[in-house]
Amino acid sequence: MTEDLTNRMADIVSRYMVLTKEVMPRMAREGSVSRPVVNDHCFQRIVLDNVCGGPWFEHLARPAYKHLSKDQAVHAINLCEAIIANRVDLYELNNKSLIWRGKRPR
Helix, strand or coil, rough: CCCHHHHHHHHHHHHHHHHHHHHHHHHHHHHHCCCCCCHHHHHHHHHHHHHHHHHHHHCCCCCHHHCCCHHHHHHHHHHHHHHHHCCHHHHHHHHHHHCCCCCCCC
């Protein structure tokens, strides 16, 4: 039973990694939709900061993807998919992330 949960968790995290490292950067580079970022680590920052409600490194040990709870990983995938489908504003999510990090005024 534990192995099944581990495999499922590995699949969930793997999906998050594919979305943030491949799918979203490719979409940004293709330019079909305007994006505030293009690099995989920026997408990961935005998604994880918004999943955690602040800078992810204040909530998760490094590397973050290895320390996500199942709920956090599922939330991250759902957020990625919403970004890809333009159901949420990536500019707004990025701005929140930068504000939390002190890189933008509130």
